[in-house]
Amino acid sequence: MCADIPLSAFSDLLGPKGFTANAEDIAPWLTDWRGRFHGNAAAMLSPANTTEVAGCVKLAAEHGIALVPQGGNTSMVGGATPPADGRAVILSLRRMNAIRSIDVEANQAVCEAGVILETLHTQTEAVGRRFPLDLGAKGSATVGGLISTNAGGTQVLRFGTMRGLVEGIEAVLPDGSIYEGLAPLKKDNRGYDLRHLLIGAEGTLGIVTAATLKLVPAMTRASNAWVGLGSPQDALALLRFLEDRTGNMIERFEVMANDCVGHVLEHIPGTRLPIESAAPWHVLTEADLSALPAEAPDMLEEALGEWISQGRAIDAAIAQNDAQSAQFWRIRESISEAERAAAAVLAFDISVPIAQMPDFMIDAASEIEARFPGTTASSYGHLGDGNVHFHTRSPKDIADRQGWIAQMGEPITQAVHDMVMASGGSISAEHGIGQMKRAELGRLSSPARLAALRAIKSALDPHGIMNPEKLIPLASEG
Numbered sequence: 001m002c003a004d005i006p007l008s009a010f011s012d013l014l015g016p017k018g019f020t021a022n023a024e025d026i027a028p029w030l031t032d033w034r035g036r037f038h039g040n041a042a043a044m045l046s047p048a049n050t051t052e053v054a055g056c057v058k059l060a061a062e063h064g065i066a067l068v069p070q071g072g073n074t075s076m077v078g079g080a081t082p083p084a085d086g087r088a089v090i091l092s093l094r095r096m097n098a099i100r101s102i103d104v105e106a107n108q109a110v111c112e113a114g115v116i117l118e119t120l121h122t123q124t125e126a127v128g129r130r131f132p133l134d135l136g137a138k139g140s141a142t143v144g145g146l147i148s149t150n151a152g153g154t155q156v157l158r159f160g161t162m163r164g165l166v167e168g169i170e171a172v173l174p175d176g177s178i179y180e181g182l183a184p185l186k187k188d189n190r191g192y193d194l195r196h197l198l199i200g201a202e203g204t205l206g207i208v209t210a211a212t213l214k215l216v217p218a219m220t221r222a223s224n225a226w227v228g229l230g231s232p233q234d235a236l237a238l239l240r241f242l243e244d245r246t247g248n249m250i251e252r253f254e255v256m257a258n259d260c261v262g263h264v265l266e267h268i269p270g271t272r273l274p275i276e277s278a279a280p281w282h283v284l285t286e287a288d289l290s291a292l293p294a295e296a297p298d299m300l301e302e303a304l305g306e307w308i309s310q311g312r313a314i315d316a317a318i319a320q321n322d323a324q325s326a327q328f329w330r331i332r333e334s335i336s337e338a339e340r341a342a343a344a345v346l347a348f349d350i351s352v353p354i355a356q357m358p359d360f361m362i363d364a365a366s367e368i369e370a371r372f373p374g375t376t377a378s379s380y381g382h383l384g385d386g387n388v389h390f391h392t393r394s395p396k397d398i399a400d401r402q403g404w405i406a407q408m409g410e411p412i413t414q415a416v417h418d419m420v421m422a423s424g425g426s427i428s429a430e431h432g433i434g435q436m437k438r439a440e441l442g443r444l445s446s447p448a449r450l451a452a453l454r455a456i457k458s459a460l461d462p463h464g465i466m467n468p469e470k471l472i473p474l475a476s477e478g
Contacts, residue, residue, distance in 0.1 A: 006063055007043050010089070013055050018046045018095070029070060029090055032078045033137075037435060039082035041068070044090040050170060050178060050209040056091060057207065058176030066468045067091045069203035071114060071142030076349070077434030079149065079202050083469050093144050096209060099123055107215040108167060108184055113144025113208050120213075129215040132159040136333060144208045150200035152430030154252045154332075157384035158288075159216070161430065162199060168212030169195045174205070174461040184212045197456070202432050203467040205460045221289040222251075223300040224325040227307075228279025228314035232358035232383065235283050238307060239384050242285065245303035252286040254332050255388070257361070257378035263338035264331050271331055274324075277315035284332050286325075335380055336389075343376075344394035344401035346409060348416050352425035354386040361388060364419050368392050372412060387429035390416060417444060433471045442473025 011019040020026065021043045030039050045067075047053045060067050066088035070080045082088045097114035104127050111120060117138040120131050135141065135153040145151075147169070152161045159165065167184035171194075181195055198206055229235050235255045242250050258280050264271050287300035301318050308316055319325040339345050352360050365377040374395035381388035392412050394404045417427045421444050433441050442450065450473060457464075457472050 006059075006065075007089075009059050009063075010043060010045055010056060013059065014045060014047060014052060018048060018052065020044050020046075026090065029073055029092070030082065032081045033074045033076060034078075037078035037081040039068075039084050039088075040086035041082045041088060041090045042086055044092055046092045046095045048095050050096075050172065053091070053093075053096075053172045053207055053209050054176050054178050057172050057174065060089075060465050061175055061463060064463055064465065065089060066465045067207075068467055069093065069144070069148070069207045071145035071148075072116065072137065072140035074137040074141045074145065075149070075434055076431040077428075077436040079432050079434030079467075079470055080145070081435070088468060091207065093142065093207070093209070096144075097142075100210065102127055102129070102215070104129060106184075107217075109213050109215055110168075110182060110210060111143045111213060112210045113142060113147075115143045117141045117143070117146065124215055125218055128218045130218050131165070131213060132216050133162065133165060143211060143213070147199055147208050147211055148201060148203050149432040150430070152382070152385070152387065154254060154382060156382055156387070156430075157253055158248065158251045159214075163196065165214045166195065166199055166211050167214055169198055169208060170210040171198050171206045171208045174463070174466050178209075179206065182210060182212050200432070202434065202471045204457060204471050205466060207466075217290065219251075219288050219290050221292065221294070222325070223287045223289055223298050224319040224328055225283075225285055225287075225300055225304055225316060226274035226319075226328050227283040227285070227304065227316045228275050228277055229281045229283060230279070230314065232281055232361045234312065235281060235383055236354070236358050238283060238312070239285075241307055242287075242300070242303050245306070246287055246299045249287045249289060249291075249299060250285060250384075251288045252284075253384045254284045254381060255361075255383040256282045256284070256332065256335065256380040257365075258282065259376065259378050260335045260339070260380045260391075261331060263342045264334045267338040267341040268330075268334045271327070271334065274317045274319075274328055274331075275315035279314040284328055332380070339391055339393060342393065343396055344398060344404050346392045346405065346412050346416075348390040348392075348413070348420075348427075349387070349429050349431040350390055350416070350420045350425055350427060351385075351387040351429035352420060352423040354384070356423050357383060357386055357388065360419070360423055360425075361390075364390060364416065367419065368412065368415060371415060372408065375408075375412070386425075392416070413440065414443075435469055438469070438471065438473050439477045441471075442477030445473070 068082040093113040096112040100110040168182040171179045368377040377392045379388040379390040
């Protein structure tokens with residue numbers, strides 16, 4: 001750990017509420033969400049406002065101190081964990097948790113970076129609006145982190161990722177200057193779009209302190225359905241059919257291989273298959289019927305009835321109430337937990353062009369199982385936006401799961417990523433690169449992409465103080 005970091009300057013700036021060098025206070029924030037990466041930090045800075053953030057960054061720039069921005073610490077790729085050598089300090093945005101305004105007429109909310117996603121949901125729903133992004137970590141994930149990773153989730157099909165939901169940004173750049181871009185301009189042709197450059201940058205180009213976010217009307221009437229199908233090709237055909245019949249009402253559309261569902265039914269108490277017939281593939285979909293008159297028929301149910309009458313589904317069920325809808329979605333949301341209970345898991349957050357995804361889901365699983373005997377592989381996720389979670393599981397009789405991951409993790413990861421790239425896809429669809437995928441990004445990226453990433457980083461952060469060892473591959477990695 002660097003003993004010469006001038007911590008007293010940060011302490012004088014932030015006071016006792018905003019500064020700590022106590023090892024016990026810092027310890028919970030040194031390990032990533034999955035427990036795979038561990039770091040060290042001489043101090044944790046917790047500014048209360050944008051001016052204090054700017055002050056911290058200016059001090060860091062003057063003294064060459066690296067900063068690791070952190071929100072809810074829910075990164076799936078070690079993106080908010082400080083380096084192990086202790087040369088960085090953590091800059092926590094958790095105290096900056098104000099929702100500055102909610103404009104119902106404009107369908108916009110201005111939120112500070114530390115606002116927890118679930119809090120934003122609650123506050124907007126109270127005034128008849130909603131923020132249309134949802135994910136499992138909503139109880140701890142923060143707005144700043146969601147922006148910095150360009151987070152996705154189950155509603156991307158209809159509303160897009162965070163990039164499509166952020167209408168303005170306030171941020172502190174690596175020299176300590178404040179970028180004041182909260183105005184939600186529909187048109188702005190003043191050169192490079194700094195807002196979109198900061199979205200998905202994982203804190204390597206600056207620190208997001210607040211954002212103007214897009215809201216939509218609250219969902220007052222929804223329909224949820226579970227459909228058993230013969231293949232992922234059938235699932236994509238069903239999605240296009242439902243879109244044709246219902247317009248823009250399909251909010252979520254999740255596809256799941258049967259073995260993913262089977263792990264949930266085996267390991268998660270109180271779960272049951274919503275349909276009576278076995279099926280090799282399953283779809284869970286939700287339609288927003290709020291725009292329809294209360295007496296209007298359920299358009300999702302009618303469309304599915306037409307689909308079934310054509311003999312194109314094995315079985316289907318429409319949730320009859322909110323409790324049944326919750327039971328349906330509990331299965332989808334429990335897959336990761338259930339698979340970890342069943343075996344050691346190597347999880348991949350990948351995307352390929354939507355038209356190629358059904359074939360990829362089948363071919364990639366077959367390829368991995370053939371190349372690595374004893375493994376099983378399958379996928380589930382957001383078929384409509386070309387993003388699925390492809391999982392490879394160890395043989396069930398493996399006692400040393402961590403040992404298996406240590407031995408097989410790299411060859412299986414490279415095999416999966418090679419197939420993704422051969423399909424014109426991306427090794428990170430919604431979780432970011434962080435430190436976990438940095439070397440793979442370097443191995444698989446074109447020289448043009450790597451040169452551009454490094455040039456942008458060098459231009460905006462010439463001293464390399466912003467979130468070191470994240471996102472940008474090292475020279476030895478590509």
